Amino acid sequence: MRYEPITPEILKKLQAAVGPKNVTTDPDKMQPYSHDEVTDPAYHHMPEAVVFAETAEQVAAVVQLANDYHFPVVPRGAGTGLACGAVPIYGGIVLSLEKMNRILEINEDALYAVVEPGVRTSDLQDAAEAKGLFYAGDPCSGDSCFIGGNIATNAGGNRAVKYGTTRHQVYDVEIVNPTGRIVQLGARLQKQSTGYCLEQLVIGSEGTLGIITKATVKLLPKPKYALDLLAVFDSPEQAIGAVGAILKQGIVPTCVEYMDNITIRSVEKYLHEKLQGSDSGNYLIVEVEGIHDDDLDDKAVALDELCTQHGASSVLVADHNKIWQARKAFAEAVRAESLIVSKEDVVVPVDQEPLLLAEILRLAGKYGLITRIASHAGDGNIHLNILKPDDTPYEDWARRVEQNQQELYAFIYAHGGRLSGEHGIGFKRKHLMEEFTNPDELAMMKAIKKALDPNNILNPGKIFDIE
Amino acid sequence: MRYEPITPEILKKLQAAVGPKNVTTDPDKMQPYSHDEVTDPAYHHMPEAVVFAETAEQVAAVVQLANDYHFPVVPRGAGTGLACGAVPIYGGIVLSLEKMNRILEINEDALYAVVEPGVRTSDLQDAAEAKGLFYAGDPCSGDSCFIGGNIATNAGGNRAVKYGTTRHQVYDVEIVNPTGRIVQLGARLQKQSTGYCLEQLVIGSEGTLGIITKATVKLLPKPKYALDLLAVFDSPEQAIGAVGAILKQGIVPTCVEYMDNITIRSVEKYLHEKLQGSDSGNYLIVEVEGIHDDDLDDKAVALDELCTQHGASSVLVADHNKIWQARKAFAEAVRAESLIVSKEDVVVPVDQEPLLLAEILRLAGKYGLITRIASHAGDGNIHLNILKPDDTPYEDWARRVEQNQQELYAFIYAHGGRLSGEHGIGFKRKHLMEEFTNPDELAMMKAIKKALDPNNILNPGKIFDIE
CATH class of the missing domain: 3.30.70.2190 (Alpha-Beta Plaits)
Incomplete structure (x- = not known):
C-alpha cells in the first residue's frame, strides 16, 4: 500500500482545516497515538501527524484533504482497543475524536441520547442514570473507552445477553464518509424498511467505512x-x-x-x-x-x-x-502478571461453548501455554489470555501461540464460530481474517470498501487489505 | 434500463439448470407472477418466463446465466408484498422460491430453526410452538407470506415493540449473491465483531443484493x-x-x-x-x-x-x-370496501406520532380523502389506507393522493421519519425514495449495489434506479 507523505504543504492545509493548535508532529506528543492497549511493541507504529477535530465539518475537511493528497486517515477514540484498529500502520495521520466529547441531548420522554464520539461510555451511563434512565451498553473498559469506539467496533460487554451489543443500542450515526461527505445513516425509529441498512454496515466496520461524528443511542427506563x-x-x-x-x-x-x-x-x-x-x-x-x-x-x-x-x-x-x-x-490482573500477553476473543454458538472450552484446555496442555480465562459465557465469547513467562524466550513463546491459534481457529470455524466476539479484527487479526473467512464473503466486504472508499484512505490495512 | 430478451437459447439453458418442469412461459401460468398484493393494474408487469428453483445450486446457476446473457432476475416469495418488490418491471424472469419450502431443522436445545425461503411464516411459528418454542416474527400476513420475503423486506408486524422486526430474528442467511456465488452471511452467534455485518445489509434489501436460499432464525422459550x-x-x-x-x-x-x-x-x-x-x-x-x-x-x-x-x-x-x-x-376489510386503495406505511419516532396523526387527519380533510387507519403505534408506524370512492374518477382521486403524499412525506422527513416502516420501497415508492432520501445516503446505497451487482441483474429498478 503506497501513500504520499505528510508534507509541509499538507500540514499547512490541515492546520487551516482544524486550527494550528489541533495539529501536532511532536514525537513526544504523538507517541501515545502510536498504539492502543496492545502492549507488544511489534504492533506499534508512529503517525506522521496527529490531528484533533472539534466538529464534523473539520473531520470532513480532513478527509477531503486525504483524498486530494492521498494519505491515510486513522480515526481514534480513547485508544482502548485490543486489535490495533487505531494504529496508523501505513503512516499518515491519526485523527483523534477526543475533543468531540459532548453529550448533546438526553431526552427523558422519548428515551434517547445524542452524543459526540468522544464521550466516555461511563459518562453516558452516568448522565442517563442521573435522569432515572439507563444506557445498556457496558464494555468492561467503560470507564475509559469512548462511545465512538464502541460503535466502530460493535463493543460487547456485560449486558449483551439481554440487551445486545453496541449495534443494538444505536438509532442513527452521523458519519463523515470516505469521500468526505457528512451523512446521517439510520434514524431514531423503532423500525423501518426504507432502503439499505447502512448504519448497521458502518457499525463494527472499525473506521474503514466512515468516521462517526455523532450518534443517537437508545435509553431505557432504569430496571427497578x-x-x-x-x-x-x-x-x-x-x-x-x-x-x-x-x-x-x-x-x-x-x-x-x-x-x-x-x-x-x-x-x-x-x-x-x-x-x-x-x-x-x-x-x-x-x-x-x-x-x-x-x-x-x-x-x-x-x-x-x-x-x-x-x-x-x-x-x-x-x-x-x-x-x-x-x-x-x-484485564488488569492479567497485565500485572505479564506485559506480554496474547489475547484471544473467540466466539462460538453458546451450545458449542463446552466443546470450545475443552479444546482450549487441550491445546494449552499440548503447547505448554499459561492461560487466564474469563468469558461472556452467555454470548459464547471466551477471552483467552496467554501469558509469556519471564523465563521463556519470546520467539519460542510466539511460535507456540501461533500454532495454538491455527488449531484453535480451525476448530472454531468448524463449529460455526468467528475470530472475534467483541474486540474486532483491526490490524492484529487481519491475516487470520484473510485466512479463515469464506472467500466469497471476504470478496463482498472488499467490494464494498472499494466502492465507498475508492482511494482507500480511511483506516487502510484494517480488517483486510485491499489489493 | 436495457436488458436482453429471454431467447429460446436462454430458455433451453434455464431448463437445463432447473429442469424443464420448472420453467414456464405460459401466459396463464405467468399471470399470477405479474403482480403482488397491489391490486392497481398500473403496477403489474408480465415476466418473460417464470422459473422455479428447488436448490441453492439451481438459483446460482440461474443467476450466472443472467450475468452471462444480461437479463433481470426478480426473486419472489409468496407475492404478498405491498410495494411491487417482486414485479418484473424490466421483464426478464421471475424466480420463485415457493418450492424451497422445507423447515430443515428445529433445535430445541440451542433455540434456532434452519429454514428454506419458501416456508410460510405461520408454518414456522406452528413448528416452533409444537416444541414449546416461539418464533417472534409475526407479520399480519403470516398465514400466507414466506420467511424469505419477510427477511428480504425486514417485515415487521405485531410483536416488534418487544422482539424487533424480522432482521432481529435472523442469525444468518445463505444467499446467492448477484454474481451467482452461494455464500453464508452472519453466523449463529449471540454477537461477533468479525468484519462487516453483511447479513444486516442484505436483510431488507428487497432482493437487490442477494437471493435468500436458507436462513437460521432465533427461537425463544415460549412465553408462559x-x-x-x-x-x-x-x-x-x-x-x-x-x-x-x-x-x-x-x-x-x-x-x-x-x-x-x-x-x-x-x-x-x-x-x-x-x-x-x-x-x-x-x-x-x-x-x-x-x-x-x-x-x-x-x-x-x-x-x-x-x-x-x-x-x-x-x-x-x-x-x-x-x-x-x-x-x-x-387489510381485507379495506379491500372489501374498495379494490383501489393507496396504502401508506409511514413511520416516525414514537414521540412524533401524535403530530403525525394530526397531520394525516388534517391532510385528509384538505384533500377530501376517505381513510382507514391502523397503526403499529408502539413502533410509530401508521398504515394509512386511502380508498377510492366508486363515484370518483380515478385521475382526480390519484391526483389528490399524490398531492397528499408530497405534503405528508415532507412532514414526515421533517420529523425524522421515513417512507416505509415495514412494507419496503419496491417499485411503488422508488420515485419517493429518490426524492426524499439524503443524496449522500442514496449515493452510498447505489455505490454498494453497483459494486456487488456490476451487471445490475438482481431485481433491477427496485428501491432506486442505477443510472
Missing part, C-alpha cells in the same frame, strides 16, 4: 430491581455446562459471566481481596433484573435450583460492586 | 403467560397520546396497536361481528407477557391505571383470538 447470583462450580466443565440450561429457562438474564479458578486467584492477588470460593471454585455470575421484588426472588430461586442441579457447590446472592470489581479487574 | 388489554378511547388523539407513556413504564409490551373508529366499524362489517366500543371508540391493543400469573396481573393493573389516566373510557382484558382476528382483518 436487579441482583447478581454467584454460582461456584468445582470444575470449568460444570460451570460452562450450566450456561445453556440457564438461557433456556425463559428468564432472560442480563449476563452470564464465567471466570476460571486460576483467573479468580489472579484477580484476588491483584485486588488484595479474598474472593468467595477461590480455593478451587469456578464462577458463573448471573445478573437478573425484575419489575418488582417478588419477580426477582422468583427468578433467583429458579436460577439457584438450576445451578445446583448442574453441579454448583454453592449459589449465593453476590455483593454487586464487589463481584463486578472482580470481573472487571480481569 | 400473556394477555391482551383493550383500551378504548373516545378520540384518536387520546389513544395515540397514551402510547409514549405506556412505553416509558419499564413494562415492555409485546405490541401497542391502534385502530381508529371508522376502521373498527369497517372490520366489524367485514367480520359480521360486534366489536367492543365500536359506536365511537378508538382502540389501543396492548399485549403483555409474563413469567408467572402474578407478574402478568401486576403489569395489567399498571397498564389499566395508565390508560385510564390518559383518558381511556374503558380498559378490559380482551379475548385474544377475537381481538387479533379483528386487528388482522384490517
